[in-house]
Amino acid sequence: MKGFVIAGTASGVGKTVATLTAIRALSAAGYTVQPAKGGPDFIDPSHHTAVAGRASRTLDPWLCGEAGMRRNYYRGEGDICIVEGMMGLYDGETSTARVAELLDLPVVLVCDASAGMESVAASALGFREYAAHAGVDIDVVGIIAGRAHGGRHERGIREALPDSLSYFGRIPPLDGLEIPERHLGLHMGGESPIDLSILDEAAAHLDADALAALARAPPRPDPAEPRPATGTRVAVARDGAFCFRYPATIERLQERAEVVPFSPIRGDALPECDGVYLPGGYPELHAAALADSPALETLAERASEGLAVLGVCGGLMALAESLTTVEGERYDMAGVLPADIEMCERYQALDHVELRAREDTLSARKDESLRGHEFHYSSAAVGSDARFAFDVERGAGIDGEHDGLSEYRTLGTYTHVHAESGAFDRFCEAL
Structure with a gap:
């Protein structure tokens, strides 16, 4: 199963909303989507599950070990796996960048574009180049512009991006796209789901086929030893x-x-x-x-x-x-x-x-x-x-x-x- 990672420049930039929108965009384009979450989390995956209609996988090398994380990835089913990262791309000991590296998946960066154009491109380029400094082998391939308007705003972001970064679309600032918070996280997907019609409206601004084309398959791990039923x-x-x-x-x-x-x-x-x-x-x-x-x-x-x-x-x-x-x-x-x-x-x-x-x-x-x-x-x-x-x-x-x-x-x-x-x-x- 091919996949890619949706990462953020920081917590709170809209990774979950971007992930849910991408799930809807690829589903509308005819792809079967398997959602996943980097790091230890129960709340974001509940929203993935509500929107994708299949359980979201947890991908964390600390919890699972490297081989166990790859096995858990391949227990999923679908054409494309969309992995939502945690915090900012490079934040933490077992960061989103580490998960992307271990799975050899390309990274799409969510940038808050609500108050910038050229600066959005500069930030994205910095995140791409920082990988070498951080000592991780990852490929930041492009961006999704979060909270971005169309017209001149969108053109300014797109035109400012260097050739090494692709533009995969934007998440418009629509009412109803926010998820209420509780306990440093969001409400569960069954409690406060985003209206699917609003997600579909946002999904129309993403290039689903371009996202699908960048996906690639991680190396397959050795299977775990079979364990007998205990009765x-x-x-x-x-x-x-x-x-x-x-x-x-x-x-x-x-x-x-x-x-x-x-x-x-x-x-x-x-x-x-x-x-x-x-x-x-x-x-x-x-x-x-x-x-x-x-x-x-x-x-x-x-x-x-x-x-x-x-x-x-x-x-x-x-x-x-x-x-x-x-x-x-x-x-x-x-x-x-x-x-x-x-x-x-x-x-x-x-x-x-x-x-x-x-x-x-x-x-x-x-x-x-x-x-x-x-x-x-x-x-x-x-x-x-x-x-x-x-x-x-x-x-x-x-x-x-x-x-x-x-x-x-x-x-x-x-x-x-x-x-x-x-x-x-x-x-x-x-x-």
Whole structure:
């Protein structure tokens, strides 16, 4: 599958809107588009999925490893993969430029053109030439002019570009193209989708065939060793409180076990199962429903009897004793893990993470290393008898030094991990 990367000069220049517009433009031109996201993110991919009609892939060398990232790329299906980058093109240790280099994909740069013409070209040329200084082998092939008007404004940008940079079109400053923000990111695609008719209006200003022509295929990695099914049954929470799931995670669980979805906030009962996976999400927005959830009540009983339960970020919060919102309202949660969770006005952790297992646990064996990422607005006050499964070698974890609260056969962690980490294979094999 051929592809290309849509990168930005900085955060906030409109990469997500440009990506969604490009998806619509190529789809209208008859191409089947596979969306993807560079870096650890759940929110932008939810918008990709809503617009493309297929799950967006996560491409992050820290989470997946280089070979794992390429495998995840090729698990997608379509004529062309559009990879939305993170932050600015060169920002961060595992930057968009690094992802583009490892996948050998060309880069289309989104430039905010709302207040410039020749300066837009100068900025784009600087980003192209900076690759050599940064020591990355990437090809910045051209630009999409964000928030650009037509007529003289567009002609000025196009004519100012050097021959080494192509002009692929513009994103006009249309009402309705903005996505509301929450928690340093955007609302989920299912909550605040952009009207498709507005995206189509913007897509008419992109050259879909020129974008398709620049795409190329990354080298194929060696396949992963096949893993046998375990014959177990895993219940996976899936609703607004538990909506942060990588497609590859669910795929891996389905390869190793029978997966049964349920919704704690809609009053579903906990299915009969050998293990439970509670992903991240927004439990703070559904705290009242969770407090009354029969599934969480049953989960607490089953956990005390030895049912294997893995909770990640929002899942950790739901497994705690209580959850207090930023408005100061306290709600009882499942009460499996000895912690009280409090929501904060500012984020408490945002980084790639590396953990070292202190003992055999549901997602790793003793002394194994796990790489993941953390991003949360809550803090956890843990009990004096708390037991931790991991030492934090990079990141914040739960208390700055540890992550992975453990009780019975329940594990709750702030760290999101990808299927390529092996954590979900270990989980299925432990059931």
